Amino acid sequence: MLTRATDSDVPAIVELMNVAFRATGSGASWNSEAHIIDGNRTTEELLRAELGERPDVALFVWRADPAGVIHGCVSLEPTADGVWYLGTLSVDPRLQNSGFGRRLLRAAEEWAKEQGARVIRLKVVNARETLIAWYVRRGYRLTGETQPFPHDDRRFGTPRRDDLNFVILDKEIRER
Numbered sequence: 001m002l003t004r005a006t007d008s009d010v011p012a013i014v015e016l017m018n019v020a021f022r023a024t025g026s027g028a029s030w031n032s033e034a035h036i037i038d039g040n041r042t043t044e045e046l047l048r049a050e051l052g053e054r055p056d057v058a059l060f061v062w063r064a065d066p067a068g069v070i071h072g073c074v075s076l077e078p079t080a081d082g083v084w085y086l087g088t089l090s091v092d093p094r095l096q097n098s099g100f101g102r103r104l105l106r107a108a109e110e111w112a113k114e115q116g117a118r119v120i121r122l123k124v125v126n127a128r129e130t131l132i133a134w135y136v137r138r139g140y141r142l143t144g145e146t147q148p149f150p151h152d153d154r155r156f157g158t159p160r161r162d163d164l165n166f167v168i169l170d171k172e173i174r175e176r
Contacts, residue, residue, distance in 0.1 A: 020090035029093040039157035082118030123166040140169040
């Protein structure tokens with residue numbers, strides 16, 4: 001069930017994001033970026049700061065039951081007329097390949113649609129071809145836009161490659 005995250009959820013969200021994005025070994029996600037970026041994806045301080053700086057961000061968690069373990073998280077933020085940015089989509093690697101990620105993404109899209117979203121936009125590191133393909137199979141399209149990767153900003157890890165950037169994908173979820 002998709003519910004709004006609370007401040008007390010932040011430690012578990014950070015742990016989930018770091019495992020989903022950067023774990024290695026047998027517990028790693030099929031789409032881990034650990035082979036291209038070293039270090040943690042985020043910290044409690046960074047996540048709290050980001051949420052404090054961007055009050056329009058809605059951060060959600062998914063639990064099997066209201067008091068249970070967090071299995072996934074996602075954030076949504078209105079950025080322009082009818083365009084919402086989707087970020088931090090993270091799934092417990094033990095639940096991947098079960099359809100859970102698709103359900104989490106659909107629930108996030110439905111929530112945004114109920115808030116008036118017409119388009120969902122997201123960005124993915126260009127070297128994560130498998131993840132880009134996953135989003136394309138979910139109806140997202142590559143826009144041809146890119147954004148620079150913050151190579152000099154070590155808050156989110158240390159890139160192992162110099163050719164990283166973000167590719168932008170979007171999906172129309174409601175007709176104009």
